Amino acid sequence: MNVNAYAAKGPKGKLESYTYELGELGPEQVDIKVYYCGVCHSDLSMINNDWGISQYPLVPGHEIVGEVVATGSAVKNVSLGDKVGLGWFAASCMSCQECMGGKHHLCANNEATIVGRHGGFADYVRGHWSWAIPLPDGIDMSKAGPLLCGGITVFNPIILSEVRPTDKVGVIGIGGLGHMALKFLKHWGCEVYAFSSNPDKKAQILEMGAHRVIDSTSSEALESIAGKLNFILNTTNVPLDWNSYLTTLAPQGKLHTVGAVLEPMPIPAFTLIGGEKSVGGSPLGSPALNRTMLEFCVRHDIYPTTEEFPMHQVNEAMEHLEAGKARFRIVLKNS
Amino acid sequence: MNVNAYAAKGPKGKLESYTYELGELGPEQVDIKVYYCGVCHSDLSMINNDWGISQYPLVPGHEIVGEVVATGSAVKNVSLGDKVGLGWFAASCMSCQECMGGKHHLCANNEATIVGRHGGFADYVRGHWSWAIPLPDGIDMSKAGPLLCGGITVFNPIILSEVRPTDKVGVIGIGGLGHMALKFLKHWGCEVYAFSSNPDKKAQILEMGAHRVIDSTSSEALESIAGKLNFILNTTNVPLDWNSYLTTLAPQGKLHTVGAVLEPMPIPAFTLIGGEKSVGGSPLGSPALNRTMLEFCVRHDIYPTTEEFPMHQVNEAMEHLEAGKARFRIVLKNS
Numbered sequence: 024m025n026v027n028a029y030a031a032k033g034p035k036g037k038l039e040s041y042t043y044e045l046g047e048l049g050p051e052q053v054d055i056k057v058y059y060c061g062v063c064h065s066d067l068s069m070i071n072n073d074w075g076i077s078q079y080p081l082v083p084g085h086e087i088v089g090e091v092v093a094t095g096s097a098v099k100n101v102s103l104g105d106k107v108g109l110g111w112f113a114a115s116c117m118s119c120q121e122c123m124g125g126k127h128h129l130c131a132n133n134e135a136t137i138v139g140r141h142g143g144f145a146d147y148v149r150g151h152w153s154w155a156i157p158l159p160d161g162i163d164m165s166k167a168g169p170l171l172c173g174g175i176t177v178f179n180p181i182i183l184s185e186v187r188p189t190d191k192v193g194v195i196g197i198g199g200l201g202h203m204a205l206k207f208l209k210h211w212g213c214e215v216y217a218f219s220s221n222p223d224k225k226a227q228i229l230e231m232g233a234h235r236v237i238d239s240t241s242s243e244a245l246e247s248i249a250g251k252l253n254f255i256l257n258t259t260n261v262p263l264d265w266n267s268y269l270t271t272l273a274p275q276g277k278l279h280t281v282g283a284v285l286e287p288m289p290i291p292a293f294t295l296i297g298g299e300k301s302v303g304g305s306p307l308g309s310p311a312l313n314r315t316m317l318e319f320c321v322r323h324d325i326y327p328t329t330e331e332f333p334m335h336q337v338n339e340a341m342e343h344l345e346a347g348k349a350r351f352r353i354v355l356k357n358s
Numbered sequence: 359m360n361v362n363a364y365a366a367k368g369p370k371g372k373l374e375s376y377t378y379e380l381g382e383l384g385p386e387q388v389d390i391k392v393y394y395c396g397v398c399h400s401d402l403s404m405i406n407n408d409w410g411i412s413q414y415p416l417v418p419g420h421e422i423v424g425e426v427v428a429t430g431s432a433v434k435n436v437s438l439g440d441k442v443g444l445g446w447f448a449a450s451c452m453s454c455q456e457c458m459g460g461k462h463h464l465c466a467n468n469e470a471t472i473v474g475r476h477g478g479f480a481d482y483v484r485g486h487w488s489w490a491i492p493l494p495d496g497i498d499m500s501k502a503g504p505l506l507c508g509g510i511t512v513f514n515p516i517i518l519s520e521v522r523p524t525d526k527v528g529v530i531g532i533g534g535l536g537h538m539a540l541k542f543l544k545h546w547g548c549e550v551y552a553f554s555s556n557p558d559k560k561a562q563i564l565e566m567g568a569h570r571v572i573d574s575t576s577s578e579a580l581e582s583i584a585g586k587l588n589f590i591l592n593t594t595n596v597p598l599d600w601n602s603y604l605t606t607l608a609p610q611g612k613l614h615t616v617g618a619v620l621e622p623m624p625i626p627a628f629t630l631i632g633g634e635k636s637v638g639g640s641p642l643g644s645p646a647l648n649r650t651m652l653e654f655c656v657r658h659d660i661y662p663t664t665e666e667f668p669m670h671q672v673n674e675a676m677e678h679l680e681a682g683k684a685r686f687r688i689v690l691k692n693s
Contacts, residue, residue, distance in 0.1 A: 297641060
């Protein structure tokens, strides 16, 4: 089958029309007709080869919503015609300790959808059945794509850190990931604090479910909530005043980062010890947790706040993202 | 009542005989006749005013085993004649969120036994009934003292980190605290790795329950167990190559420090995120957990490896500790 896609031909290149042949379908693989594909900052990082792992031509796109149009002979769980989502991962080994333990997202031999293979800025995409997550009835497919990458990235920490509805929680950075975290945590029942450096976003942030917006550029503002929070989720990838954030944590509070800041985080042992605090991190989430998350989203009508572009305007969409103008997640729609 | 004690009169001073008057017993207080008192590195830090919180004359000693000889009118749980232990803390407020939540060791208004009050290098010591931990029948009182500070400090992380008998675990630094951690973890059922820089200790470390001793000065040795451990407990207070230790952790592994290294720990976010790892810390443990720990110790015959000095040779004992010669914990005995 020929796939019509948009690809970067080299680092920092514009996306150009690109056609490739999918080849023979493996027994455990499915082909998905792409309806929608979210645009994630990682697409930009991959186009630019920021992580040194990009291969060109590179077809970005890993927040995919579509329909199963072909299934290999050994495919389980999904069938022709099923509506599914496909996120950052497209395959796992299915047999290692992590996969067998239900933690496929930690499999050392995972295939990422756009690393060494082609993603969802296209009319079709291929993946292993395990990562083709069935969409629950009633889901809004036009907004579901970003849940499969950005969404699960901020949902998983809530589970891992055992956040409870009675907790006071904070989210650092209210962008593509952070705004979804606010919505999840509001519906989790928590008292939600948003740390933002952008006063222009305040009204929208409150509307999305935050109870308070804290100016993250003000050390006084941080001090005013010392000892209050049980959980903080960092979604930014810039160096922060980590000790100040740790100080806003209550005893046994947890700081969790999904933002991959490059510089090591200087964490004071005294602060951890004195308050039984911890610092953790995580990537994405398992297929099982993706299913659970989507059910939770449908039950509570949780979706990213999106801006829709037609797929053929993919370069305009990328420029909009790169300029920091996305409010809050871009979704590309195939016609 | 007059108390005969040993006190430092100023920073880094030798300990000298010192008598003080205990004053009126408060309604919630108990007086304890000291049978034994362990010697902790924190006693040395307090004598030397390393933390800037010492008040002189300073009577060290916070690993106390003895007998209740006086009880205030509102004392609960312990009675005259009961054998009890008293550790780093001598009193909590009993009403804050932490105390009411069973986490008295995190009470912001805790009284530490040797901070602004006098400790157990003495014939008597006073404390709040809540921190006078009843000793279970059959306990070896001559060795139980160090469990109340060093012991609970390494026992609490095992509980907090939810270490399981099926886990592979590591202990960094096999001294006063680390050797007790080895014994706990062996009896927890774990596969135990000891990280030590001192080859002279190897035979003793294996005897105490470690399955393998890893040379902590060798980066090759650390690399040889990459991805293996579920839990690492750091008991040292020196800067370490944290990322190398994080790399020895399996996915979802936890690094926990009770060693209060002064320099911030440079923790790479990528390592935390990629493997869902975390870094935490904790101080001591609650009265309830002290009781649980002592029961566990009696059931499994777990005690620190001790060297006994008579109380009047307290200066010799401190010199032995300061010279790094203690194998592995010193206990002072009152005659």
